[in-house]
Amino acid sequence: xADNTRQFRYIVTIQGGLDALFRDDPDxxxxxxxxxxxxxGNNQVRVAPDVMVAxxxxxxxxxxxxxxxxxxxxxxxxxxxxxxxxxxLEMARKLNFYERYGVEEYYVYDPDRGELAGWRxxxxxxxxxxxxxxxxxxxxxxxxxLEGAELVLTRPDGRRFETFVELNERAEAERQRAEAERQRAEAERQRAExxxxxxxALGVDPAEL
Numbered sequence: 001x002a003d004n005t006r007q008f009r010y011i012v013t014i015q016g017g018l019d020a021l022f023r024d025d026p027d028x029x030x031x032x033x034x035x036x037x038x039x040x041g042n043n044q045v046r047v048a049p050d051v052m053v054a055x056x057x058x059x060x061x062x063x064x065x066x067x068x069x070x071x072x073x074x075x076x077x078x079x080x081x082x083x084x085x086x087x088x089l090e091m092a093r094k095l096n097f098y099e100r101y102g103v104e105e106y107y108v109y110d111p112d113r114g115e116l117a118g119w120r121x122x123x124x125x126x127x128x129x130x131x132x133x134x135x136x137x138x139x140x141x142x143x144x145x146l147e148g149a150e151l152v153l154t155r156p157d158g159r160r161f162e163t164f165v166e167l168n169e170r171a172e173a174e175r176q177r178a179e180a181e182r183q184r185a186e187a188e189r190q191r192a193e194x195x196x197x198x199x200x201a202l203g204v205d206p207a208e209l
Contacts, residue, residue, distance in 0.1 A: 003083035006111050010081045010151065015051045017153060017161030018140065022053075029057040031065065036075060038101040040068040047097050051079040055139065067101075074102035077139050082110040095119070099126045105139055114149025 015032035022028035032051050039045045052075035054065070067074060078098055080091070091108065098106045099119075106119045106126065118129035120138070129135055135144045142161075143154040153161040196206040 003085050007081050007083045010109065010111055011050045011079075013161055014079055014081070014153065017155075018051065018053055018142075021140070021142070021155055027056055027058055029054040029059055031062070034062065034065055036065040036067065038067045038074060040066075047094060049075065049078040049098075050081050053077040053140065076104040077137065078103050078106050080106075080108045082108065082112070084112060095126070105137055107137075107144070109151045111149065111151070114146060116144060116146055116151060118144070 011032055015030060019030040022030060030051070030053050033048050034052065035046050035048045036052065037043060037046045052065070054070065054073055054075045056073050057070050065075065080086075080094065082091070095106065099121075102121075104121045108117045109115070116132045118132050118135060119126035120129055121127075132144055133146060136142065137144070141156040145152045145154065155161070199206050
């Protein structure tokens with residue numbers, strides 16, 4: 001679970017943004033803070049990535065990601081958002097876990113330090129991605145950037161991942177623009193109707209003009 005509001009906000013934004021990005025693909029499963037068990041019969045081998053994406057698996061609710069029930073498909077992409085409570089030893093263990101059990105792309109963001117790191121699978125091993133600034137995920141098509149200390153993820157269509165507040169603000173702005181356009185069109189219709197009435201008062205049929 002998230003340790004603070006900032007970490008939680010990033011986790012929700014990344015998970016929601018990826019879920020929205022692949023909303024039309026029924027075979028991309030996106031989850032946040034879900035336990036992943038890669039080995040059947042061993043419930044001690046497990047980890048709960050902050051965000052994970054599994055291509056080739058159907059959408060739907062799950063209590064855990066049991067890999068042997070998922071076509072033995074490991075999540076291909078994993079994100080971790082650090083909190084002050086994460087230790088270097090813990091993160092080294094997670095790196096080894098993801099490398100060992102088949103993750104293709106692994107991304108770590110530290111919002112307190114404004115640091116971003118990534119690894120991609122080359123053969124059986126992880127290779128660090130350098131530089132991460134401007135990197136485009138091969139699996140996701142998402143671009144990574146830092147604006148100051150803030151992580152910015154950009155979709156292939158150029159739209160940035162947004163928080164729920166930002167999404168709501170954009171939707172409200174679009175609603176207001178649509179309402180202003182409706183009012184403008186209504187005013188134009190009323191103006192045209194008044195003009196038509198004046199023409200008819202003068203004995204002129206507007207339809208003949």
